[in-house]
Amino acid sequence: MTAYLALPEVVTSPEDAAAAFRPLAPHATEEDLVHWVRGGLRQEPDGHWRLRYDPVFRLPGPPGRLAAPMDVLRKRLAGLTCPTLMVAGAESWMVEPTRHMVSLAPRAQMVTVPQAGHWVPLDNPRGFLDAVRGFLTEEA
Numbered sequence: 001m002t003a004y005l006a007l008p009e010v011v012t013s014p015e016d017a018a019a020a021f022r023p024l025a026p027h028a029t030e031e032d033l034v035h036w037v038r039g040g041l042r043q044e045p046d047g048h049w050r051l052r053y054d055p056v057f058r059l060p061g062p063p064g065r066l067a068a069p070m071d072v073l074r075k076r077l078a079g080l081t082c083p084t085l086m087v088a089g090a091e092s093w094m095v096e097p098t099r100h101m102v103s104l105a106p107r108a109q110m111v112t113v114p115q116a117g118h119w120v121p122l123d124n125p126r127g128f129l130d131a132v133r134g135f136l137t138e139e140a
Contacts, residue, residue: 011049014038026091027115027123036122077104084108085135089116089123111135 003023011017018034025033041049084105088098090112102110111131116123 007051009051010044011041012047014041014049017041017049017051024117025119025122026117028119032122032125036119073101074104077101077108078106080105081107083135085132086110087120087128087131088112089118089120090114091116092118092120094118109135 007020008017011020014034014037017037017040018030021033021037025036028036040052042052043049084107086098086102086108088095088110095112098110102108111134113120113124113127113131116127121128
């Protein structure tokens with residue numbers, strides 16, 4: 001999350017934005033990363049590129065501001081009765097929190113995709129598709 005908060009809001013090109021995002025998607029191809037980042041930019045009249053995002057994601061705030069309190073999350077996850085796949089990149093800060101969420105949901109399972117950070121489909125699209133395909137095929 002710290003790396004995301006440190007991203008520049010304005011860059012001179014989509015390639016510069018991709019370079020800034022690189023630590024967040026260490027395994028993505030350059031072409032995929034530029035394509036993905038470009039979707040989150042808008043070009044200003046002066047030619048610079050600005051991140052398109054909800055500013056609330058970059059403002060400090062109290063814990064739980066963007067997430068449900070733990071007791072609410074526990075209740076929601078316990079009530080999840082359908083088969084659920086939770087995917088985490090092996091290099092993501094979300095591995096342990098995802099394991100915890102899976103332990104609270106009665107029909108949830110977790111797949112940890114290698115060579116992937118937080119944005120699994122960007123870092124390892126084949127690993128992501130294999131994980132999802134395996135889950136869907138198993139449930140069919």
